[in-house]
Amino acid sequence: MRAEASTPEGPRSIFVDVRVHPLRDANGAVWGVLVQGLDTTRETQALKALQAREHELEEALAAYQAILDNSHDVICVFDSDGVIQQVNRHTQAAWGYTAEELIGRNYIALVHPEDREASVRFALRARMGRPATGFLNRYRRKDGTYTPMMWSVGWSERFQRGYGIARDMHEWVAAEERLRQAQKMEAIGRLTGGLAHDFNNILTVVMSGSEAMLQNLPPRSPHREMAELTLNAAERGADLVERLLSFSRNRSPKSETIDCRALMDGVAPLIRQAIGERVTLTVETPQELYCRASRSQLESALLNLCINARDAMPEGGEIRIKVSAVRRPSGDPEIGLREERDFVCIAVTDTGVGMSPSVADRALEPFFTTKDGQGSGLGLSMVYGFVSQAGGDLTIDTAEGQGTTVTLCLPMASGLTAQSAEADPDIPPDWLGRRILLVDDDELVSRQLHLQLLALGFQVRPARDAAAALRVLEGDEDIALMLTDVVMPGMDGVDLAAAAGRIRPELKVMFTTAYARGEDSGRALPANAVVLHKPYRRGRLIALLMKMLPPGRVAGD
Structure with missing residues (x-):
């Protein structure tokens, strides 16, 4: 207990341990009380200090653990x-x-x-x-x-x-791997660009030779089918180069009008090969429908969706692709833009495990995957990006245990513009005998173009490089057109065109290049340049020549 004590130094508070003992007589009766007091001030103060330190230690430990836990x-x-x-x-x-x-x-x-x-x-x-x-x-x-x-x-x-x-570091390691993959794809893109240039030169010769054979073979010749197959293979090779460049360089392929029935006929065998024998594929295209999109990206999207569907059916099942036409609202109603438009909807339905609501909500997120590290998580997000870029949208209808339907809605197009092959125009009679200077360092391509131009009625002066071409121009004033490759050793086609303009200001120039459209050939072409991209069909060559040398005009007019 606390008490007041008088000391020589004056009164002060002390802590006293007081004990009371009763005093009894022989009969046990209490006749008095013995009170003893022990000064415990020092011990009490030491105990309180210890308790304060323990409290501070508890607070410090709690703060330490809070720091750790947060x-x-x-x-x-x-x-x-x-x-x-x-x-x-x-x-x-x-x-x-x-x-x-x-x-x-x-x-x-x-x-x-x-x-x-x-x-x-x-x-x-x-x-x-x-x-x-x-x-x-x-x-x-x-x-x-x-x-x-x-x-x-x-x-x-x-x-x-x-x-x-x-x-x-899981996300950091994954990001580092994605960076390595991006760097690898950039390197592949550079390599692909160079290979595409050489491959397009080769395809130009194959395509031209096939067309020449088809023109010279009688209708019932047994060799026509082989020539047609060769021409089709060359065109598919050109499309493959375009896809490789689009994929490796993250370049947006060009949109075109697509015959959906023909597209399905072409991609269905590839899908069947990818999904295996345990999954059946049914394709329904009830009418002629045309949509506007990138053919290569649409084919890749369908293949991606079908592979996802296959993975959702480990025990096998069915995939059904249905193409239909719908009219639906389009635009942004919040800013007053809303109209009814026609779309082509391509629905890919599977009988797989389906998705939970939480998974479906994240299905379009980049890098989200449920394949336990086996997938990149980019498939659906890339499909969604492609569809959005094409002016359409993507919807997912799914439930656990009830399968999934992913529907791509793409803008509908008129079938009138879907014809990819055009009849060759008639050759103007005033082309006969006109002179063309052909400049190309590739012997195969040069010879092929030489033969094509001769067949069209032109006279051809070939030159293997810019120096030889300039010598021809200085000595031959009857050259109506110079057809030159862009990339050549020494002076390239762009510099050659400028030098030729100083010799013959009125000279018409057409460029040829085996680089795909939009690819960097190392030189910027002049504004309004007429360019013949390799590989090309005969009709394209004729169309550009008619643009440069229209009927009824002669060189110098």
Whole structure:
């Protein structure tokens, strides 16, 4: 108890331990009381100081644990043998174990077997007081998967404890891999551009030769089918080059009017080969419908959707593709733009496991996948991007256990513009005998163009390089047109055209190039330049020649 005591120094408060004892006579009756007092001031003050320190320690420990638990990094405390003594809350969330399951375990038991030796060396480095930061290893989660962790570890010799801080690098490693893939695709794009140039030159010769054979073969010749197959193969090769360039250089392919029935006839065999024998494919295209989009991207989208559908049916099932026409609202009603438009809808339906609402809500997110690391998560998002770019939209109708339907709606187009093959125009009679200067360093292409121009009635002066072409121009004033390749050793086609203009200002120039449209050939062509892109059909060559040398006019007019 607290009491007031008089001392030589004056009154002061003290703490007294008071004890009261009754005094009894021989009969047991109380005849008095003995009161004893013991000054406990020093002990009481020491106890209060100890209690205050314990309270401060509890607050410090609580603050310490709060700091640990609010960290977004993994924090572990180890003893000298590597046994885990303490973890923060994020460690439990990151690895899936409770604190009780982690404390008392040796950290090395959680490390990937391939990373254990390096991890031990890293721990010894920290134990020796040397810098121990930026170490990457893999830790096993409770579900058995491994996640990459970046560690910094410090050692306290006084407390014989190691303190490790780590960050889950799963997203960083994935992003680094995507960057490597992007760099790889950029390198492939450069390589593809060069290969495409050479391949298009070859296809030009094949296509021209096939057309020449078809023109000279009688209608019932047994060789016509072979010539037609060769021509079709060359055209498919040209389309393949276009797709490779679009894919490797992230270039938007050109939109065109697509005959949906012909598209399905062409892509169905490829889809059947991709989905395997356990999945059946049914295609319904009840009427002639045309849509406006990139053919290569639409084919890739359909193939991607069917592969996704196959993966959703591990025991087999059915995929049904249905093409139909719909009229639906289009535009943005919030700003007053709303109209009814015609669309072609292509619905891909499977009998697979379907999606939960949470999965369906995220299905179009880039890099979201449910394939346990087997997919990139880019398939549906890329399909959605393609459809949106084409002016349409994509919808998903799904439920768990009831399959999935993904519908692509693309703008409808008129079938009148869907004809890809045009009849060759009649050759103007005033072309006969007119002179063309042909400049190309590729012997195969030069010879092929030479023969084509001769067949059209022109006289041809060939030149293998710019110097030879300039010599021809200086000595032959009857040249009506110079047809020159863009890329040549030494002086290229652009510089040649400029030099030729100084000799013959009225000279007409047509450029040829084996680089695909939109690809960098290394030189910018003049404004309004007429360009013949290889490979080309005979009709395209004639059309451009008629543009440069219209009927009824002669060179110099």
